[in-house]
Amino acid sequence: MFINGRIIKEIALSSGADQVGITTAEPLFYMKERLENRKKEHRITPFETSEPYSRIKPGLLLQDCQSIITIAAPYAAAEHPVPQKTAEPTGKVARCARSLDYHVLIETLCRQIIKGLQQEFGTGFEYRILCDRSPLLERELVSNSGLGLIGENCTLINHRYGSYTALGTILTTLAFEPDQPEGKHCMQCGRCREACPTGALLAPYIINPYLCLSYLTQASGCFPRTMRSKMDRQIYGCDICQEICPHNQDAKCSPIPEMAFSFFPAKPLLLPLLRLTQKEFKTTINLTSAGWRGKTILQRNAVIALGNIKDPHTVKPLAAILKNDNRAIIRLHTAWALGRIRNGKALFALEKAYHNDPDLEVRKEAKLALQEN
Numbered sequence: 068m069f070i071n072g073r074i075i076k077e078i079a080l081s082s083g084a085d086q087v088g089i090t091t092a093e094p095l096f097y098m099k100e101r102l103e104n105r106k107k108e109h110r111i112t113p114f115e116t117s118e119p120y121s122r123i124k125p126g127l128l129l130q131d132c133q134s135i136i137t138i139a140a141p142y143a144a145a146e147h148p149v150p151q152k153t154a155e156p157t158g159k160v161a162r163c164a165r166s167l168d169y170h171v172l173i174e175t176l177c178r179q180i181i182k183g184l185q186q187e188f189g190t191g192f193e194y195r196i197l198c199d200r201s202p203l204l205e206r207e208l209v210s211n212s213g214l215g216l217i218g219e220n221c222t223l224i225n226h227r228y229g230s231y232t233a234l235g236t237i238l239t240t241l242a243f244e245p246d247q248p249e250g251k252h253c254m255q256c257g258r259c260r261e262a263c264p265t266g267a268l269l270a271p272y273i274i275n276p277y278l279c280l281s282y283l284t285q286a287s288g289c290f291p292r293t294m295r296s297k298m299d300r301q302i303y304g305c306d307i308c309q310e311i312c313p314h315n316q317d318a319k320c321s322p323i324p325e326m327a328f329s330f331f332p333a334k335p336l337l338l339p340l341l342r343l344t345q346k347e348f349k350t351t352i353n354l355t356s357a358g359w360r361g362k363t364i365l366q367r368n369a370v371i372a373l374g375n376i377k378d379p380h381t382v383k384p385l386a387a388i389l390k391n392d393n394r395a396i397i398r399l400h401t402a403w404a405l406g407r408i409r410n411g412k413a414l415f416a417l418e419k420a421y422h423n424d425p426d427l428e429v430r431k432e433a434k435l436a437l438q439e440n
C-alpha cells in the first residue's frame with residue numbers, strides 16, 4: 068500500500084522547493100548496457116565508479132529502500148554582477164559555480180523534507196540523502212520521477228527551470244506512490260553538439276568526459292596540452308551546450324534567495340585571481356561548488372585562459388609567476404601561456420625557465436613553448 072506523495076510536495080513547497088518528484092527503488096537494469104559501453108570505451112572518469120550495480124541498485128545504498136524522493140533545485144540567478152566594461156582579461160565561470168554551493172542548498176532542502184516527514188510519520192523510517200557524490204544514476208532517477216527530460220547534451224532538462232538545476236535524491240524506506248516520467252527525450256535539434264567547442268558530445272546522449280571542459284576544468288594535475296587552447300576563457304565548468312539549448316531559452320531563474328548572491332563572478336578578472344590569498348579564497352569561491360577543487364586548480368585554469376587571451380600586458384605578471392611561484396603545476400601552465408603570447412619578453416622568461424627551473428616537467432614545457440610557433 069503506497070502513501071500518497073502529496074504530503075512530500077507540500078512539505079517541499081513550504082521549504083522553497085517546487086520541483087519534487089517520487090520514483091520507485093526498482094533497479095535501473097535498462098542502464099546496465101550503457102554503463103558497460105562507457106567502461107569499454109574508457110569514458111568513465113576518476114570521479115565515478117566503474118562497477119555498474121552500485122550505480123543502478125538503490126537498495127545497495129539503503130537496505131529496504133522503497134521510494135526515492137527527487138529534487139531539481141534551480142541555481143541560475145537572474146543576473147550576477149559582472150565587472151564594468153574593462154580592458155583587463157576576464158575568465159568565464161559556469162552558472163552552477165557562482166552562488167552558494169548547490170550541494171549545501173540540496174542538503175538543506177532535503178533535511179527540511181525529512182523533518183516534515185518525521186513530523187508526519189514519526190522517526191521509525193530510514194533515509195539517505197544523496198547529491199552528486201554517490202554512485203547512483205541520480206539524473207535518471209530524477210527523470211523517472213517526472214521532473215524532466217534527458218537532453219542530447221546529457222543534462223536533465225526541467226520544464227520550468229531548464230537544465231540549470233542541481234539534482235538531489237532521498238532514498239527512504241517509506242513507500243510513496245511514484246510519479247510518472249514526463250517523457251524521455253529533448254527536442255533533439257542537435258544544436259548542443261554543434262556548439263560544443265571540443266567535440267565532447269560524440270553522439271546524442273553520449274559524452275566523452277575527457278573532452279568536456281566541465282570535467283577538465285575540475286580535474287587535477289596537468290591540463291591536457293591539446294585541450295588547453297579549446298578551453299578558451301572557461302576557468303570553471305562550461306555552459307555552452309546549455310546556453311544554446313532551446314529548452315533553456317524561456318527557463319525561469321532561480322527564485323531561491325540564496326542563489327541570487329554571487330561569490331564567484333560570472334566573468335572574474337584573471338590577474339587578481341592569480342593573486343588571491345587563501346583567506347580571500349575561503350570567504351568567496353570556497354563557498355561555491357567550485358570551492359572543493361581548491362585555489363591551485365582554478366589558478367592553473369586562469370593561467371591557461373591568459374595564454375588563450377594573449378594580452379601582451381600580462382607577460383610581466385606571468386613571467387614573475389614562472390620565476391617565483393613555488394607550485395610546479397602553476398609554473399608549467401604559465402610556461403605554456405607565455406609560449407602562446409610569444410613576444411620577446413615572454414620568450415626571454417621561457418629561456419630562463421628552460422635553463423633554471425628546478426622541476427624537470429616545467430623545463431620540458433618551457434622547451435616545447437620555445438619551439439612552437
Ligand code: SF4
Pocket residue numbers: 220262263264265266267268274278279280281304305306307308309
Ligand atoms: S559542457 Fe562544454 S565542453 Fe562539455 S559537452 Fe557541453 S559544450 Fe561541450
Ligand code: SF4
Pocket residue numbers: 218219220221253254255256257258259260308311312313314
Ligand atoms: S540543444 Fe537540442 S539536442 Fe541539445 S539538449 Fe537541447 S533540445 Fe536536445
